[in-house]
Amino acid sequence: MAPRRQVVKIEQVTVLLGGFPALARCDFDVFEAEIVLIAGSNGSGKTTLLKLCAGICGFREGSVRVFGVDMKGSRADVRKFVGYVGHATLLYNDLTVRENLKFIASCLDIPFERAFEYASEFGLSGKMLDQLVGTLSAGQRKRVSLAAAFSRECELLLLDEPHASLDHEGKEFLEQVSIRFRELGRSVVVASHEFERMESIADRRYQMDSGRALKL
């Protein structure tokens, strides 16, 4: 069997934020077609690590390679393969769910149908598509945001606390879609306080501790 492609390789990386070592000599790997979980207490460095993988955070020491590209150089090419969902949903409140999805699909140059298929997988259909996003509950907004992110079908999807605000059904949808994503050969990295939630479907697990990613 051919060895699995390494998607992310982080070695001995230190990230200073306002002088504070948010990551300290951190090592972290992601391979193709896997679901990786990252647990850790508040402030342990989960968000910083995801942003580093997404190419939206600089670093001082060490080496970061994403899809083989040295992230010390230009990171622009890598970003098209990587999706990142942070705490903010980045949706337009004064547009409907349908309008938001269409807008996102056109910006990403993906078929509208695909965005609506993922929305349906997250339980968004019927009248809800015509509801203004600003009138949705936090969990419903999160579903739209996740559906939009998955619909990019990028090679690596980084999810920061995706379970926050989601109800039981929403969390089930997230698991199902993540499993399907992996079946397509894509990788999903999930930072979550609800570690046990996706534990059964995860391939590998890390625990962040004071800016270091410890393998579990």
Ligand SMILES: Nc1ncnc2c1ncn2[C@@H]1O[C@H](COP(=O)(O)OP(=O)(O)OP(=O)(O)O)[C@@H](O)[C@H]1O
């Ligand atoms: N601009 C900044 N200046 C100083 N320290 C910062 C700055 N930004 C982040 N930090 C610190 O870096 C550390 C890592 O932050 P990060 O957001 O990565 O943690 P986290 O594990 O995602 O936390 P949470 O679970 O609360 O989301 C924290 O201790 C935080 O206080």
